[in-house]
Amino acid sequence: MRSEMVAQPRIDRSIEPAGPNVAGVMQAEHDDTDRRGHDDGDDVAPSREQRCRRHGRQFKRRTDVSRAGVLAFGGGGRILEELTIVTDPDANRDANRDADHDVDLLIVGAGPSGLYAAYYAGFRALSVVVVDSLTEPGGQLAALYPEKVIYDVGGIPSILGRELAADLYKQAQTYDPTILLGHSAGELTRLDDETLSVATDTGLTIRAKAILVTAGIGIFTPRPLPAGQQYEGIGLRYFVPDPNALRGKKVLVVGGGDSAVDYALMLESVAESVTVVHRRAEFRAHEMSVQKMRESSVRIMTPYQVSAIEGQGRVEVVEVTDHDTGAVERLEVDDVVAALGFVAELGPLANWGMRLNHRHIAVDTTMATSVARIFAAGDITDYPGKVKLISVGLGEAATAVNNAAVVIDPAKKLFPGHSSDPAKQVG
Numbered sequence: 001m002r003s004e005m006v007a008q009p010r011i012d013r014s015i016e017p018a019g020p021n022v023a024g025v026m027q028a029e030h031d032d033t034d035r036r037g038h039d040d041g042d043d044v045a046p047s048r049e050q051r052c053r054r055h056g057r058q059f060k061r062r063t064d065v066s067r068a069g070v071l072a073f074g075g076g077g078r079i080l081e082e083l084t085i086v087t088d089p090d091a092n093r094d095a096n097r098d099a100d101h102d103v104d105l106l107i108v109g110a111g112p113s114g115l116y117a118a119y120y121a122g123f124r125a126l127s128v129v130v131v132d133s134l135t136e137p138g139g140q141l142a143a144l145y146p147e148k149v150i151y152d153v154g155g156i157p158s159i160l161g162r163e164l165a166a167d168l169y170k171q172a173q174t175y176d177p178t179i180l181l182g183h184s185a186g187e188l189t190r191l192d193d194e195t196l197s198v199a200t201d202t203g204l205t206i207r208a209k210a211i212l213v214t215a216g217i218g219i220f221t222p223r224p225l226p227a228g229q230q231y232e233g234i235g236l237r238y239f240v241p242d243p244n245a246l247r248g249k250k251v252l253v254v255g256g257g258d259s260a261v262d263y264a265l266m267l268e269s270v271a272e273s274v275t276v277v278h279r280r281a282e283f284r285a286h287e288m289s290v291q292k293m294r295e296s297s298v299r300i301m302t303p304y305q306v307s308a309i310e311g312q313g314r315v316e317v318v319e320v321t322d323h324d325t326g327a328v329e330r331l332e333v334d335d336v337v338a339a340l341g342f343v344a345e346l347g348p349l350a351n352w353g354m355r356l357n358h359r360h361i362a363v364d365t366t367m368a369t370s371v372a373r374i375f376a377a378g379d380i381t382d383y384p385g386k387v388k389l390i391s392v393g394l395g396e397a398a399t400a401v402n403n404a405a406v407v408i409d410p411a412k413k414l415f416p417g418h419s420s421d422p423a424k425q426v427g
């Protein structure tokens with residue numbers, strides 16, 4: 001079978017900032033870096049080595065605790081014990097190293113949009129492979145805010161990020177998709193028969209009749225805290241997957257976005273003390289969360305910046321400087337949580353030839369991208385009036401899968417009818 005490369009991308013560079021933050025690199029939403037650009041952190045995207053180092057440690061820590069966390073919530077009325085989440089990336093890679101796949105639909109990204117799409121594609125009787133570069137399913141929910149409560153998903157009054165990720169994963173498994181965690185989608189090739197072939201960074205080849213890109217904000221890594229990077233892993237962290245790890249500790253949270261405020265609120269009840277340091281007077285987190293934090297025991301220091309971290313073998317003292325007056329204060333601290341936002345890379349997807357708007361993928365009302373047989377859904381998409389929410393991504397995923405189903409098999413109907421029997425798939 002002869003194959004040929006897909007055309008080079010047409011990237012709208014007009015909005016791209018000069019410097020290192022170039023095509024395919026974008027800021028994570030909902031964070032310090034979101035609305036005002038590069039606020040608290042270093043403006044330079046981390047090197048691959050830094051990213052790997054950070055990913056390796058951070059995500060290993062996540063996977064270490066996630067299984068216990070999932071089981072712990074089983075007692076809360078949800079049947080989460082039944083879940084089998086592949087949390088060991090090496091085992092997962094080994095199990096799939098030599099296995100190429102031929103499927104109807106390849107889904108890139110196992111965040112909420114991708115997981116729901118996997119369920120929906122199964123309902124449409126499509127064979128599915130899902131790949132995600134993270135070693136856990138759930139995207140931003142699982143990686144960035146597992147302990148945050150989500151209130152705005154229809155039909156679910158409140159749920160933890162981790163719980164929703166687990167429920168979506170469980171629902172995705174209804175029709176047995178192949179979910180490959182720890183694998184990033186790489187080069188795309190279009191074969192003579194219109195099949196799309198994607199190589200992963202782990203050496204797999206996945207051939208699909210259509211692709212659905214649900215890559216969210218891309219492959220994301222935390223923005224480093226310039227002062228004290230040498231304390232990463234010994235008191236300086238970027239994620240708090242398990243608040244119990246900071247029980248009884250004096251915690252300093254750095255940042256002014258949703259993550260920083262959410263972390264402060266989450267840790268208030270378990271830590272000995274929580275201090276939030278933010279370089280601006282105003283927080284950019286959700287108003288209600290900021291209000292809640294102001295009414296809590298959290299000490300708020302603005303406009304302050306971390307100027308140095310000290311300690312013998314681990315974090316002991318953090319020096320903070322008043323941004324306006326230059327006054328310096330030394331704080332006794334056990335752990336620093338740097339929540340400065342994220343650098344997200346579109347990575348190889350930027351070379352797939354899809355039309356990009358502001359480094360998001362432009363889609364039409366069917367969720368089709370500018371490249372035939374490639375659809376997109378969730379945070380990664382852009383169209384007039386786009387709103388980035390979990391609920392929106394779920395709806396887009398259903399639209400994308402139903403439209404992809406017709407492209408994959410023109411005999412299929414666009415509207416599948418309504419689900420009433422899990423055993424019944426709609427062709």
Ligand SMILES: Cc1cc2nc3c(=O)[nH]c(=O)nc-3n(C[C@H](O)[C@H](O)[C@H](O)COP(=O)(O)OP(=O)(O)OC[C@H]3O[C@@H](n4cnc5c(N)ncnc54)[C@H](O)[C@@H]3O)c2cc1C
Nearest residue numbers: 109111112113132133139140184185215216218378379390
């Ligand atoms: C702190 C915070 C709080 C939030 N709170 C809420 C809330 O209360 N309510 C709400 O509706 N929304 C909230 N959001 C937004 C919500 O999390 C997103 O809208 C949602 O996660 C988007 O889902 P997604 O599946 O489209 O993308 P993501 O969740 O970003 O998942 C995308 C996945 O694709 C993977 N990926 C990317 N590139 C590749 C590649 N090349 N190969 C393989 N895998 C790849 C990533 O690793 C990731 O797992 C919040 C976000 C943040 C940061």
